Amino acid sequence: MVRPIYKGVHSNSKMSAEERLEKFRRSMKTIKEIAPSTNVAKTELLYYGDKMENFK
Amino acid sequence: MGASIVLIGNNNSGLNIPKEILLDTSFLTILGTPSHIYFSKAFSFLNECIKNGIELYYTPIVVNELTHHYEKVYAKEEATKLGLNIADPKYNGAYGHKEIIKDIYAVNPTFNFDNISSSTAQITKELLDNADYLPETTGDGYLDRFQTVHKHVKGAIESNDISILLTGHTYGINSIVVADKGYAAVDGVNVYAIPTKDLRIAAQGTSSLHLPYDPDWMK
Numbered sequence: 001m002v003r004p005i006y007k008g009v010h011s012n013s014k015m016s017a018e019e020r021l022e023k024f025r026r027s028m029k030t031i032k033e034i035a036p037s038t039n040v041a042k043t044e045l046l047y048y049g050d051k052m053e054n055f056k
Numbered sequence: 057m058g059a060s061i062v063l064i065g066n067n068n069s070g071l072n073i074p075k076e077i078l079l080d081t082s083f084l085t086i087l088g089t090p091s092h093i094y095f096s097k098a099f100s101f102l103n104e105c106i107k108n109g110i111e112l113y114y115t116p117i118v119v120n121e122l123t124h125h126y127e128k129v130y131a132k133e134e135a136t137k138l139g140l141n142i143a144d145p146k147y148n149g150a151y152g153h154k155e156i157i158k159d160i161y162a163v164n165p166t167f168n169f170d171n172i173s174s175s176t177a178q179i180t181k182e183l184l185d186n187a188d189y190l191p192e193t194t195g196d197g198y199l200d201r202f203q204t205v206h207k208h209v210k211g212a213i214e215s216n217d218i219s220i221l222l223t224g225h226t227y228g229i230n231s232i233v234v235a236d237k238g239y240a241a242v243d244g245v246n247v248y249a250i251p252t253k254d255l256r257i258a259a260q261g262t263s264s265l266h267l268p269y270d271p272d273w274m275k
Contacts, residue, residue, distance in 0.1 A: 012188050013111055020106045020186065027182045028099060031088055034179055036129045038091040040136065 057243045060267045061259040063251040064097045064233070068104040072266060074231040074246060076111045078224045080217070081121035082236035084183045086250055088126075094235070094250045101233060101248065102186065112187035115223045117216045122183060126176040128153035131160065134171055138163045192219065193226045197275070204274045205242070212241035221245060222274075230269045244273045 012020060035041075062071065087098040105112060132142045135156050140163065147156050160167050205218045213221075217238065224232065231246035232239060239247045240258035246267050249255040 012186060017107055017109050021103070024102065024106050024186045027185055030182050031179060032090045034175060034182075035088060035090050036126075036133055036175075040129055040132045040142065041089050041091065 058258075058262055059240050059242050059245045059247040060263045060265055061240055061247045061249055061255070062264045063249055063256065063259055064101045065251075066097055066100060068101050071101075071104060073105055073108065073110050073248070074229075074266065075109075076113065076227075076229045076231065077105065077248065078220060078229055078232040079112055079114050079118065079184075079187050080220065080232055080234040080236060080239070081118050081125070083233045083250060084118070084122060085125055086235050088122075088179055088183050094252070097250060098235075106186065113190045113224070113227070113229065114184055114187045115190050115220050116192050117219050117223075119180065119184070121216060122180045123176055124153070126179055127172060128156065130172045130175045131156040134167070135160055190223055190227055192223050198222065201274050208243065208274065209238070209241050213238035225273055228269055230267065230273065244270055 012023075015023070065071075083098060086092050086094050087102065089095060102112070104110075131153055132147070135142050135147075138160060140156070140159055142156070146152070157169075157172075201222060202215075202218055205222065206215070209218070213236070217236070221232065221242065224230065230244060231248065233248040235250035235252060235255070237252065237254035237258050239245065240249075240255065240262065244267055249259065251259075
């Protein structure tokens with residue numbers, strides 16, 4: 001099998017683990033700021049698993 | 057036989073994670089919901105992957121699914137602001153988001169769609185920004201292999217999920233992180249699973265040994 005050449009051309013795979021962790025934490029901070037409200041998420045998200053009981 | 061299933065915990069330090077792993081939409085929607093009870097497990101897993109240099113990948117199907125999901129979620133937020141009842145059954149189902157958007161415009165004809173599209177774009181980008189993109193491939197024999205997998209899974213996963221697995225396989229990847237129990241039915245795949253009730257049950261009696269990549273999988 002000839003594997004398509006795509007590895008190593010992306011920004012993430014060129015970054016160090018420390019740089020990737022810092023970027024990941026920034027993303028998660030933003031996600032916490034912009035995530036949809038819990039009430040809406042409860043009506044839409046999660047046909048995965050146990051539905052409404054899945055929220056804090 | 058089924059997949060090899062590893063349940064994700066609160067602390068995934070020391071977990072044997074393959075060097076490359078696909079991200080499924082089901083996992084990412086939990087990562088995008090900080091109020092979800094499994095959010096910290098999803099966060100911990102990705103944190104551990106990144107800390108250990110594991111390469112994370114997504115395919116175009118995941119972009120489609122995340123966009124579809126968040127368009128509907130943010131449309132429901134806008135609908136709520138306009139006093140629409142988002143619990144109405146007509147807003148559920150595959151085309152529910154179109155009904156919501158239609159009703160938003162009925163209530164407010166000057167509604168700015170950017171309110172939905174910019175939020176959808178932003179959260180989708182943040183969720184995928186820490187992974188790398190794999191172009192979908194349709195190499196020789198794709199149709200035959202797709203139909204082989206389709207027959208094998210007996211409806212446990214949807215056609216989009218089959219496409220994700222086949223694209224990953226083309227790049228030499230047979231591991232995926234999910235919150236969707238259907239993947240448990242797929243032979244030859246390493247499934248890293250959010251421990252929902254369904255996946256906890258599915259994991260019982262299955263192997264958690266790392267399955268090697270098989271170039272002839274589903275051929």
